[in-house]
Amino acid sequence: MSANIINFLIFPGGVFAVLFALILVSLERILVARLQGRIGPVFYQNIIDIVKLFNKETLIPKDAKDFVFKFAPLFGFSGMLVLIYFLPIPGVYSGVKGDYDLIILIYFLALPAISYIIGGGASSSPYAAISVSRELKLMLAYESAFIIIAITIALYVGDGKGVFSLKKIVDYQLQHGAFLFDWKMWPAFVAFLIVLLAALEKPPFEIAHHNDADIMDGYLIEYSGAPLALFEITSALKLLVLSIVFQIFFWPSTLSGDLFINFLWFILKTIILLGFIGITHATFASYRADQGFKFLLKVPLVLAIISLILVLLSIKGLI
Amino acid sequence: MSIITRSPFLFRINTGSCNGCDVELATTAMIPRYDVERLGCRYTGSPKHADILLVTGPITARSKSYLVEVLDELPNPFVVVAVGTCPTSCGIFRDSYAIEGPLDKYVQVDVNVPGCPPRPQAIIDGVAKALEIWKQKIRNQK
Numbered sequence: 001m002s003a004n005i006i007n008f009l010i011f012p013g014g015v016f017a018v019l020f021a022l023i024l025v026s027l028e029r030i031l032v033a034r035l036q037g038r039i040g041p042v043f044y045q046n047i048i049d050i051v052k053l054f055n056k057e058t059l060i061p062k063d064a065k066d067f068v069f070k071f072a073p074l075f076g077f078s079g080m081l082v083l084i085y086f087l088p089i090p091g092v093y094s095g096v097k098g099d100y101d102l103i104i105l106i107y108f109l110a111l112p113a114i115s116y117i118i119g120g121g122a123s124s125s126p127y128a129a130i131s132v133s134r135e136l137k138l139m140l141a142y143e144s145a146f147i148i149i150a151i152t153i154a155l156y157v158g159d160g161k162g163v164f165s166l167k168k169i170v171d172y173q174l175q176h177g178a179f180l181f182d183w184k185m186w187p188a189f190v191a192f193l194i195v196l197l198a199a200l201e202k203p204p205f206e207i208a209h210h211n212d213a214d215i216m217d218g219y220l221i222e223y224s225g226a227p228l229a230l231f232e233i234t235s236a237l238k239l240l241v242l243s244i245v246f247q248i249f250f251w252p253s254t255l256s257g258d259l260f261i262n263f264l265w266f267i268l269k270t271i272i273l274l275g276f277i278g279i280t281h282a283t284f285a286s287y288r289a290d291q292g293f294k295f296l297l298k299v300p301l302v303l304a305i306i307s308l309i310l311v312l313l314s315i316k317g318l319i
Numbered sequence: 320m321s322i323i324t325r326s327p328f329l330f331r332i333n334t335g336s337c338n339g340c341d342v343e344l345a346t347t348a349m350i351p352r353y354d355v356e357r358l359g360c361r362y363t364g365s366p367k368h369a370d371i372l373l374v375t376g377p378i379t380a381r382s383k384s385y386l387v388e389v390l391d392e393l394p395n396p397f398v399v400v401a402v403g404t405c406p407t408s409c410g411i412f413r414d415s416y417a418i419e420g421p422l423d424k425y426v427q428v429d430v431n432v433p434g435c436p437p438r439p440q441a442i443i444d445g446v447a448k449a450l451e452i453w454k455q456k457i458r459n460q461k
């Protein structure tokens with residue numbers, strides 16, 4: 001097998017990514033449980049869930065668009081698999097070197113949300129319809145802030161000319177220090193954390209699904225069996241992808257030249273980010289839908305624009 | 320095969336209960352001390368995800384059609400747990416004109432958790448018993 005196929009199917013994509021992402025989700029559940037004084041599930045709980053779901057009966061509603069309903073989960077799932085193969089992991093894996101992968105990243109990151117929208121729309125449930133419209137608005141709200149953050153970083157790295165290569169962004173920070181410790185990028189960093197929570201739909205942005213008191217399970221309501229399992233894997237992979245993106249954008253530092261130590265460091269950084277997500281999950285309640293959108297349209301966007309202005313000023317040499 | 324019985328998804332439906340059982344079920348069984356997530360359980364928002372159905376309440380005329388619909392939507396194999404005296408025997412509402420229970424008119428009840436309302440420990444015990452029955456059902460299905 002060539003190295004590319006191994007990278008796609010075993011490490012860091014494919015098998016490793018799916019198992020690692022599922023364990024991450026379980027770890028987050030354990031953390032939330034411990035913060036609430038409970039014991040929580042075992043660390044491989046979500047893997048068992050997936051195995052069980054693949055063994056369950058798959059129900060298809062009478063009014064659903066059969067084909068779209070069944071194959072919608074594949075959009076997001078394959079998109080995330082490709083993205084993990086694509087992204088560099090600082091110090092561990094060099095990714096696919098392209099000059100415009102930042103733009104491809106922005107496109108592919110929207111795929112899970114699009115597959116939720118297609119799947120929920122095809123399932124002919126009123127709850128799914130409401131949740132799809134919320135998902136769509138949520139996506140528009142956080143995507144704009146994410147794009148501005150990405151442009152800020154591209155301009156900063158290229159010193160005025162946009163550099164859209166993730167490899168170059170990582171290399172720049174390895175030489176000049178991580179953006180996490182650069183005060184000009186702090187507003188963008190906070191904006192990124194908010195966007196992260198919104199993209200993963202963790203509280204306080206648990207608006208479109210898993211919102212049992214409001215719209216039941218949202219777009220997932222009609223799903224069961226294997227398609228549901230694929231959706232669960234997709235959202236777990238999205239967590240992994242976003243934590244890799246976080247490390248590329250803000251904290252790509254490596255400890256040494258050794259691959260294995262860097263790999264452990266990568267896992268540690270991922271778990272630190274996971275700790276943040278778990279703490280917000282256990283601390284905050286969810287926004288009401290309209291409050292959530294208003295917050296997302298104002299705060300992260302403004303923070304990202306502040307960073308953009310600071311970066312532009314520093315490029316001009318004014319600060 | 321036995322490993323998958325450690326991942327039950329729970330769905331609860333209130334068929335006109337006085338909320339006593341609901342409070343015990345929804346909040347008490349998940350808050351500190353009484354933790355059903357330890358058994359791998361998770362509350363889901365849709366009957367189509369569920370493995371264990373928890374029913375509270377005496378099944379009023381108004382809620383009957385919803386109960387029947389939910390029972391239709393459960394994917395096989397599933398287990399039904401009656402929480403409280405109400406779904407078992409209609410409890411204190413027994414002679415009311417608006418009651419169409421008890422639950423075993425509509426579906427075979429696998430576990431009864433008696434009490435008005437039952438203690439959280441009893442509910443968790445009921446869920447643990449339901450897991451055993453679920454395991455049996457999976458075996459029989461194969």
Ligand code: SF4
Nearest residue numbers: 336339340403404405
């Ligand atoms: S069993 Fe008792 S506490 Fe439970 S719903 Fe019935 S009346 Fe209420």
